[in-house]
Amino acid sequence: MNKPVTEFDVFAAFRDGFPALKKWTYMDVAARGVLSNETRAALDAHLDDRMMNGGDKDRFFALIEQARSRFAQLINAEPDEVTYAKNISEGLNMVATGIQWKSGDNVVLCPELEHPNNVYVWLNLQRLGVEVRMVKPRDNHIPVDEMIARMDARTRCATVSTVTFAPGFRTDVDTLGKVCRERGVLLLVDAAQSAGKLHTDVKHSNIDALVVSTQKGLLGLYGMGFLYVRRAWAEQMQPAYLARFGVDLGDAHEAALGDLSFKLAAGARRFDLGNYNFAATAAVDASMKQLLDLGTGGTNGIEQYVTRLVHALAQGYLDMGVPVAGGKPGPHLAGIVTIGNMTANHYGSDDVRFNGLYKHLGDNQVKLSIRRGLLRFSLHAYNNMDDVNHVLALSRAFLKK
Ligand SMILES: Cc1ncc(COP(=O)(O)O)c(C=O)c1O
Incomplete structure:
Protein backbone atom coordinates (compact mmCIF):
# COMPACT_ATOMS: atom_id res chain seq x y z
CA MET A 1 0.00 0.00 0.00
CA ASN A 2 1.27 3.47 -0.81
CA LYS A 3 2.13 5.75 2.06
CA PRO A 4 -0.48 8.52 2.37
CA VAL A 5 0.68 11.72 0.70
CA THR A 6 1.16 14.38 3.35
CA GLU A 7 1.31 18.11 2.82
CA PHE A 8 5.02 17.80 3.56
CA ASP A 9 5.49 15.27 0.71
CA VAL A 10 3.58 17.44 -1.74
CA PHE A 11 5.57 20.61 -1.06
CA ALA A 12 8.86 18.68 -0.88
CA ALA A 13 8.17 17.15 -4.32
CA PHE A 14 7.29 20.57 -5.71
CA ARG A 15 10.55 22.00 -4.34
CA ASP A 16 12.54 19.19 -5.96
CA GLY A 17 11.49 20.50 -9.36
CA PHE A 18 13.41 23.77 -8.90
CA PRO A 19 17.15 23.25 -9.58
CA ALA A 20 18.03 26.78 -8.38
CA LEU A 21 17.16 25.71 -4.85
CA LYS A 22 20.12 23.34 -4.79
CA LYS A 23 22.33 26.40 -5.23
CA TRP A 24 20.50 29.21 -3.45
CA THR A 25 18.39 29.79 -0.39
CA TYR A 26 15.99 31.67 -2.60
CA MET A 27 13.86 34.26 -0.80
CA ASP A 28 13.34 36.80 -3.55
CA VAL A 29 10.10 36.00 -5.34
CA ALA A 30 8.93 39.58 -4.64
CA ALA A 31 11.54 40.57 -7.24
CA ARG A 32 11.25 37.46 -9.43
CA GLY A 33 10.66 33.75 -8.94
CA VAL A 34 12.81 30.90 -10.27
CA LEU A 35 11.74 28.53 -13.05
CA SER A 36 10.86 24.89 -12.44
CA ASN A 37 12.02 22.01 -14.62
CA GLU A 38 8.47 21.67 -15.93
CA THR A 39 8.25 25.34 -16.88
CA ARG A 40 11.63 25.17 -18.59
CA ALA A 41 10.56 22.03 -20.46
CA ALA A 42 7.40 23.74 -21.74
CA LEU A 43 9.43 26.72 -22.90
CA ASP A 44 12.01 24.47 -24.58
CA ALA A 45 9.27 22.51 -26.32
CA HIS A 46 7.85 25.75 -27.68
CA LEU A 47 11.25 26.95 -28.91
CA ASP A 48 12.09 23.54 -30.41
CA ASP A 49 8.83 23.61 -32.32
CA ARG A 50 9.55 27.14 -33.57
CA MET A 51 13.07 26.10 -34.56
CA MET A 52 12.24 22.80 -36.24
CA ASN A 53 8.74 23.36 -37.61
CA GLY A 54 8.12 27.09 -37.57
CA GLY A 55 5.24 26.45 -35.17
CA LEU A 292 -3.13 24.67 -9.30
CA ASP A 293 -2.19 21.01 -8.79
CA LEU A 294 -0.26 21.70 -5.61
CA GLY A 295 -1.71 20.09 -2.51
CA THR A 296 -5.27 19.31 -1.69
CA GLY A 297 -6.07 22.79 -0.42
CA GLY A 298 -5.35 24.42 -3.82
CA THR A 299 -4.20 28.02 -3.53
CA ASN A 300 -5.56 28.13 0.02
CA GLY A 301 -3.06 25.38 0.86
CA ILE A 302 -0.21 27.39 -0.69
CA GLU A 303 -1.16 30.47 1.30
CA GLN A 304 -1.30 28.54 4.58
CA TYR A 305 2.03 26.86 3.89
CA VAL A 306 3.82 30.12 2.99
CA THR A 307 2.22 31.90 5.95
CA ARG A 308 3.65 29.34 8.39
CA LEU A 309 7.13 29.91 6.95
CA VAL A 310 7.00 33.71 7.11
CA HIS A 311 5.60 33.65 10.64
CA ALA A 312 8.52 31.48 11.73
CA LEU A 313 11.00 33.79 9.99
CA ALA A 314 9.50 36.94 11.53
CA GLN A 315 9.35 35.37 15.00
CA GLY A 316 12.94 34.14 14.67
CA TYR A 317 14.18 37.67 13.96
CA LEU A 318 12.09 39.15 16.79
CA ASP A 319 13.59 36.58 19.17
CA MET A 320 17.03 37.88 18.12
CA GLY A 321 15.97 41.44 18.93
CA VAL A 322 15.93 42.47 15.25
CA PRO A 323 13.27 45.05 14.25
CA VAL A 324 10.69 43.30 12.05
CA ALA A 325 8.28 45.56 10.15
CA GLY A 326 4.81 45.12 11.64
CA GLY A 327 6.16 43.49 14.83
CA LYS A 328 4.59 40.26 16.02
CA PRO A 329 3.56 38.01 13.11
CA GLY A 330 -0.15 38.29 12.36
CA PRO A 331 -2.63 38.59 9.51
CA HIS A 332 -0.71 41.55 8.04
CA LEU A 333 2.04 39.17 6.88
CA ALA A 334 1.59 37.70 3.41
CA GLY A 335 4.66 35.95 2.08
CA ILE A 336 7.08 38.81 2.83
CA VAL A 337 9.15 39.61 5.92
CA THR A 338 11.07 42.89 6.08
CA ILE A 339 13.62 43.80 8.72
CA GLY A 340 15.50 46.98 9.64
CA ASN A 341 14.30 50.56 9.37
CA MET A 342 12.12 51.90 6.59
CA THR A 343 13.70 54.73 4.55
CA ALA A 344 13.47 55.94 0.98
CA ASN A 345 16.68 54.14 -0.02
CA HIS A 346 16.42 51.07 -2.28
CA TYR A 347 20.18 50.52 -2.36
CA GLY A 348 20.97 49.97 1.28
CA SER A 349 19.94 50.26 4.91
CA ASP A 350 20.67 53.33 7.07
CA ASP A 351 22.19 50.91 9.60
CA VAL A 352 25.63 49.45 8.82
CA ARG A 353 24.70 46.24 10.67
CA PHE A 354 21.92 45.52 8.20
CA ASN A 355 24.11 46.33 5.21
CA GLY A 356 26.63 43.88 6.65
CA LEU A 357 23.91 41.28 7.20
CA TYR A 358 22.69 41.71 3.63
CA LYS A 359 26.20 41.12 2.32
CA HIS A 360 26.76 38.19 4.67
CA LEU A 361 23.56 36.49 3.52
CA GLY A 362 24.47 37.10 -0.13
CA ASP A 363 27.95 35.67 0.45
CA ASN A 364 26.22 32.57 1.82
CA GLN A 365 24.04 32.07 -1.25
CA VAL A 366 20.87 33.63 0.15
CA LYS A 367 18.89 35.65 -2.40
CA LEU A 368 16.89 38.56 -1.03
CA SER A 369 16.38 42.27 -1.84
CA ILE A 370 16.61 45.67 -0.24
CA ARG A 371 13.56 47.86 -0.72
CA ARG A 372 12.97 51.15 1.10
CA GLY A 373 15.93 50.51 3.35
CA LEU A 374 14.49 47.18 4.53
CA LEU A 375 15.99 43.74 3.99
CA ARG A 376 13.14 41.94 2.22
CA PHE A 377 12.70 38.16 2.37
CA SER A 378 9.94 36.87 0.10
CA LEU A 379 8.88 33.23 0.11
CA HIS A 380 6.92 30.89 -2.10
CA ALA A 381 5.69 27.30 -2.04
CA TYR A 382 9.16 26.05 -3.04
CA ASN A 383 10.69 27.30 0.23
CA ASN A 384 10.70 25.19 3.36
CA MET A 385 11.41 25.41 7.09
CA ASP A 386 15.07 24.44 6.49
CA ASP A 387 15.45 27.63 4.42
CA VAL A 388 13.97 29.66 7.27
CA ASN A 389 16.18 28.03 9.89
CA HIS A 390 19.27 28.42 7.71
CA VAL A 391 18.69 32.16 7.19
CA LEU A 392 18.01 32.64 10.91
CA ALA A 393 21.17 30.71 11.86
CA LEU A 394 23.31 32.74 9.44
CA SER A 395 21.81 35.96 10.79
CA ARG A 396 22.26 34.98 14.43
CA ALA A 397 25.91 34.11 13.85
CA PHE A 398 26.55 37.37 12.01
CA LEU A 399 24.73 39.65 14.46
CA LYS A 400 26.45 38.08 17.51
CA LYS A 401 29.82 39.28 16.24
C1 LIG B 1 3.50 46.02 -6.43
C2 LIG B 1 4.24 46.03 -7.74
N1 LIG B 1 3.66 46.56 -8.83
C3 LIG B 1 4.29 46.59 -10.02
C4 LIG B 1 5.56 46.07 -10.17
C5 LIG B 1 6.25 46.10 -11.49
O1 LIG B 1 5.46 46.57 -12.55
P1 LIG B 1 5.73 46.08 -14.04
O2 LIG B 1 5.23 44.66 -14.15
O3 LIG B 1 4.95 47.00 -14.89
O4 LIG B 1 7.20 46.18 -14.29
C6 LIG B 1 6.20 45.51 -9.05
C7 LIG B 1 7.55 44.92 -9.05
O5 LIG B 1 8.35 44.87 -9.88
C8 LIG B 1 5.51 45.50 -7.81
O6 LIG B 1 6.09 44.96 -6.73
Missing part, protein backbone atom coordinates in the same frame (compact mmCIF):
# COMPACT_ATOMS: atom_id res chain seq x y z
CA ASP A 56 1.55 25.82 -35.61
CA LYS A 57 -0.71 28.81 -35.15
CA ASP A 58 -3.79 26.77 -34.24
CA ARG A 59 -1.85 25.15 -31.42
CA PHE A 60 -0.53 28.53 -30.30
CA PHE A 61 -4.04 29.92 -30.09
CA ALA A 62 -5.18 26.84 -28.18
CA LEU A 63 -2.35 27.51 -25.71
CA ILE A 64 -3.53 31.10 -25.30
CA GLU A 65 -7.04 29.94 -24.42
CA GLN A 66 -5.72 27.26 -22.07
CA ALA A 67 -3.56 29.76 -20.15
CA ARG A 68 -6.41 32.28 -20.09
CA SER A 69 -8.65 29.64 -18.49
CA ARG A 70 -5.98 28.59 -16.02
CA PHE A 71 -5.41 32.13 -14.86
CA ALA A 72 -9.19 32.61 -14.58
CA GLN A 73 -9.33 29.46 -12.44
CA LEU A 74 -6.50 30.70 -10.23
CA ILE A 75 -8.43 33.87 -9.30
CA ASN A 76 -12.01 32.50 -9.62
CA ALA A 77 -12.94 34.51 -12.71
CA GLU A 78 -14.36 33.52 -16.11
CA PRO A 79 -11.99 33.11 -19.08
CA ASP A 80 -13.77 35.93 -20.97
CA GLU A 81 -12.81 38.26 -18.13
CA VAL A 82 -9.08 37.75 -18.73
CA THR A 83 -6.86 39.48 -21.29
CA TYR A 84 -3.13 39.58 -21.95
CA ALA A 85 -0.76 42.42 -21.07
CA LYS A 86 3.00 42.71 -21.22
CA ASN A 87 3.41 43.69 -17.56
CA ILE A 88 1.57 45.34 -14.69
CA SER A 89 2.08 48.87 -15.98
CA GLU A 90 0.36 47.99 -19.22
CA GLY A 91 -2.56 46.29 -17.47
CA LEU A 92 -3.05 49.30 -15.19
CA ASN A 93 -2.93 51.67 -18.15
CA MET A 94 -5.44 49.52 -20.07
CA VAL A 95 -7.94 49.96 -17.24
CA ALA A 96 -7.13 53.62 -16.62
CA THR A 97 -7.64 54.52 -20.28
CA GLY A 98 -10.65 52.22 -20.68
CA ILE A 99 -12.75 54.05 -18.08
CA GLN A 100 -14.89 56.77 -19.66
CA TRP A 101 -13.74 59.64 -17.45
CA LYS A 102 -15.45 63.01 -17.18
CA SER A 103 -13.54 66.04 -16.02
CA GLY A 104 -13.91 66.30 -12.23
CA ASP A 105 -14.07 62.52 -11.68
CA ASN A 106 -11.52 61.15 -9.22
CA VAL A 107 -9.43 58.11 -8.38
CA VAL A 108 -8.33 57.27 -4.82
CA LEU A 109 -4.99 55.70 -3.89
CA CYS A 110 -2.16 55.69 -1.35
CA PRO A 111 0.85 56.62 -3.52
CA GLU A 112 3.50 56.28 -0.81
CA LEU A 113 2.87 52.55 -0.58
CA GLU A 114 2.20 51.82 -4.24
CA HIS A 115 4.80 50.82 -6.77
CA PRO A 116 5.54 53.88 -8.96
CA ASN A 117 3.88 52.04 -11.85
CA ASN A 118 0.56 52.36 -10.01
CA VAL A 119 1.07 56.09 -9.46
CA TYR A 120 2.25 57.66 -12.73
CA VAL A 121 -0.60 56.04 -14.64
CA TRP A 122 -3.04 58.17 -12.60
CA LEU A 123 -0.99 61.36 -12.64
CA ASN A 124 -1.05 61.07 -16.43
CA LEU A 125 -4.87 61.34 -16.34
CA GLN A 126 -4.77 64.75 -14.72
CA ARG A 127 -4.60 66.17 -18.23
CA LEU A 128 -8.18 64.92 -18.72
CA GLY A 129 -9.31 66.74 -15.57
CA VAL A 130 -9.17 63.60 -13.40
CA GLU A 131 -8.46 64.35 -9.75
CA VAL A 132 -5.95 62.03 -8.06
CA ARG A 133 -7.02 61.76 -4.41
CA MET A 134 -4.12 60.68 -2.29
CA VAL A 135 -4.29 59.20 1.20
CA LYS A 136 -1.36 58.81 3.58
CA PRO A 137 -0.23 55.42 4.90
CA ARG A 138 -1.07 54.49 8.48
CA ASP A 139 1.51 52.37 10.35
CA ASN A 140 2.91 51.53 6.92
CA HIS A 141 -0.41 50.00 5.87
CA ILE A 142 -2.71 51.25 3.11
CA PRO A 143 -5.61 52.65 5.20
CA VAL A 144 -8.69 51.44 3.34
CA ASP A 145 -11.02 53.19 5.81
CA GLU A 146 -9.35 56.47 4.89
CA MET A 147 -9.68 55.64 1.19
CA ILE A 148 -13.40 54.98 1.71
CA ALA A 149 -13.74 58.27 3.61
CA ARG A 150 -12.21 60.12 0.63
CA MET A 151 -14.60 58.56 -1.90
CA ASP A 152 -17.56 60.60 -3.11
CA ALA A 153 -20.11 60.66 -5.94
CA ARG A 154 -17.35 61.51 -8.46
CA THR A 155 -15.07 58.61 -7.49
CA ARG A 156 -14.81 56.21 -10.41
CA CYS A 157 -11.89 54.08 -9.28
CA ALA A 158 -9.99 53.03 -6.15
CA THR A 159 -6.70 51.22 -6.54
CA VAL A 160 -4.45 49.30 -4.13
CA SER A 161 -1.73 46.70 -4.11
CA THR A 162 -3.03 43.49 -2.54
CA VAL A 163 0.33 43.29 -0.75
CA THR A 164 2.80 46.19 -0.82
CA PHE A 165 6.27 45.57 -2.24
CA ALA A 166 7.65 47.14 0.95
CA PRO A 167 7.13 46.67 3.82
CA GLY A 168 5.10 43.79 2.37
CA PHE A 169 1.85 44.06 4.35
CA ARG A 170 -1.47 42.76 3.15
CA THR A 171 -4.17 45.30 2.25
CA ASP A 172 -7.72 44.81 3.50
CA VAL A 173 -9.10 44.36 -0.02
CA ASP A 174 -12.34 42.72 1.15
CA THR A 175 -13.48 45.75 3.15
CA LEU A 176 -12.64 48.12 0.30
CA GLY A 177 -14.24 45.79 -2.26
CA LYS A 178 -17.54 45.65 -0.41
CA VAL A 179 -17.88 49.44 -0.30
CA CYS A 180 -16.67 49.93 -3.88
CA ARG A 181 -19.26 47.45 -5.13
CA GLU A 182 -22.07 49.17 -3.19
CA ARG A 183 -21.07 52.54 -4.63
CA GLY A 184 -20.30 51.43 -8.19
CA VAL A 185 -16.62 52.37 -7.84
CA LEU A 186 -14.18 50.23 -9.85
CA LEU A 187 -11.77 48.44 -7.51
CA LEU A 188 -8.50 47.82 -9.35
CA VAL A 189 -5.83 45.76 -7.58
CA ASP A 190 -2.15 45.32 -8.33
CA ALA A 191 -1.60 41.66 -7.46
CA ALA A 192 2.16 41.62 -8.17
CA GLN A 193 2.95 40.44 -4.66
CA SER A 194 0.08 38.01 -4.14
CA ALA A 195 -0.87 36.15 -7.33
CA GLY A 196 0.27 32.53 -7.20
CA LYS A 197 1.13 32.77 -3.49
CA LEU A 198 -2.05 33.93 -1.78
CA HIS A 199 -5.51 32.56 -2.28
CA THR A 200 -7.30 35.00 -4.60
CA ASP A 201 -11.02 35.04 -5.25
CA VAL A 202 -12.12 38.09 -7.21
CA LYS A 203 -15.79 37.24 -6.70
CA HIS A 204 -15.54 36.87 -2.95
CA SER A 205 -13.40 40.02 -2.61
CA ASN A 206 -15.52 42.13 -5.02
CA ILE A 207 -12.47 42.93 -7.14
CA ASP A 208 -13.40 44.53 -10.47
CA ALA A 209 -9.98 44.49 -12.11
CA LEU A 210 -6.69 42.78 -11.22
CA VAL A 211 -3.29 42.96 -12.87
CA VAL A 212 -0.28 40.75 -12.52
CA SER A 213 3.00 40.10 -14.29
CA THR A 214 4.21 36.53 -14.70
CA GLN A 215 7.81 36.60 -13.43
CA LYS A 216 7.03 36.71 -9.68
CA GLY A 217 4.57 34.42 -7.87
CA LEU A 218 3.29 32.93 -11.13
CA LEU A 219 6.81 31.57 -11.70
CA GLY A 220 7.01 32.47 -15.39
CA LEU A 221 8.92 34.94 -17.54
CA TYR A 222 9.32 38.70 -17.73
CA GLY A 223 7.47 40.68 -20.41
CA MET A 224 4.06 39.15 -19.84
CA GLY A 225 1.10 39.73 -17.57
CA PHE A 226 -2.61 39.10 -17.22
CA LEU A 227 -5.41 41.58 -16.71
CA TYR A 228 -8.74 40.51 -15.28
CA VAL A 229 -11.69 42.86 -15.75
CA ARG A 230 -15.11 41.87 -14.44
CA ARG A 231 -17.43 41.44 -17.39
CA ALA A 232 -19.91 44.14 -16.31
CA TRP A 233 -17.07 46.70 -16.15
CA ALA A 234 -15.19 45.47 -19.22
CA GLU A 235 -18.29 45.85 -21.34
CA GLN A 236 -18.63 49.50 -20.36
CA MET A 237 -15.04 50.14 -21.38
CA GLN A 238 -13.62 51.38 -24.64
CA PRO A 239 -10.05 50.10 -25.16
CA ALA A 240 -7.52 52.83 -25.93
CA TYR A 241 -5.83 50.49 -28.40
CA LEU A 242 -7.85 48.25 -30.67
CA ALA A 243 -6.81 45.43 -32.98
CA ARG A 244 -8.26 42.34 -34.61
CA PHE A 245 -8.44 40.13 -31.54
CA GLY A 246 -10.36 42.79 -29.65
CA VAL A 247 -13.11 42.68 -32.28
CA ASP A 248 -15.85 40.06 -32.31
CA LEU A 249 -15.71 38.36 -35.72
CA GLY A 250 -16.96 34.95 -34.60
CA ASP A 251 -14.77 32.18 -35.97
CA ALA A 252 -13.38 34.27 -38.83
CA HIS A 253 -9.70 33.94 -39.72
CA GLU A 254 -7.23 36.08 -37.77
CA ALA A 255 -6.49 38.06 -40.94
CA ALA A 256 -10.17 38.70 -41.72
CA LEU A 257 -11.33 42.30 -41.77
CA GLY A 258 -15.00 42.14 -40.85
CA ASP A 259 -17.73 44.63 -41.26
CA LEU A 260 -16.26 48.12 -40.79
CA SER A 261 -18.96 48.86 -38.20
CA PHE A 262 -17.12 46.57 -35.79
CA LYS A 263 -18.38 45.03 -32.56
CA LEU A 264 -16.02 44.81 -29.57
CA ALA A 265 -15.22 41.31 -28.30
CA ALA A 266 -16.98 40.03 -25.19
CA GLY A 267 -15.72 40.90 -21.72
CA ALA A 268 -12.04 41.64 -21.29
CA ARG A 269 -11.22 40.06 -24.67
CA ARG A 270 -11.76 43.50 -26.20
CA PHE A 271 -8.33 44.41 -24.76
CA ASP A 272 -6.55 41.59 -26.65
CA LEU A 273 -4.34 43.12 -29.32
CA GLY A 274 -2.23 41.37 -31.94
CA ASN A 275 -0.12 38.25 -31.65
CA TYR A 276 0.65 37.10 -28.14
CA ASN A 277 3.86 36.32 -26.31
CA PHE A 278 3.52 32.61 -27.03
CA ALA A 279 6.85 31.64 -25.43
CA ALA A 280 6.08 33.37 -22.12
CA THR A 281 2.56 31.94 -22.26
CA ALA A 282 3.95 28.40 -22.66
CA ALA A 283 6.09 29.00 -19.57
CA VAL A 284 3.41 30.44 -17.31
CA ASP A 285 0.81 27.95 -18.46
CA ALA A 286 3.06 25.16 -17.16
CA SER A 287 3.83 26.93 -13.88
CA MET A 288 0.17 27.81 -13.24
CA LYS A 289 -0.72 24.16 -13.81
CA GLN A 290 1.83 23.19 -11.16
CA LEU A 291 0.46 25.76 -8.71
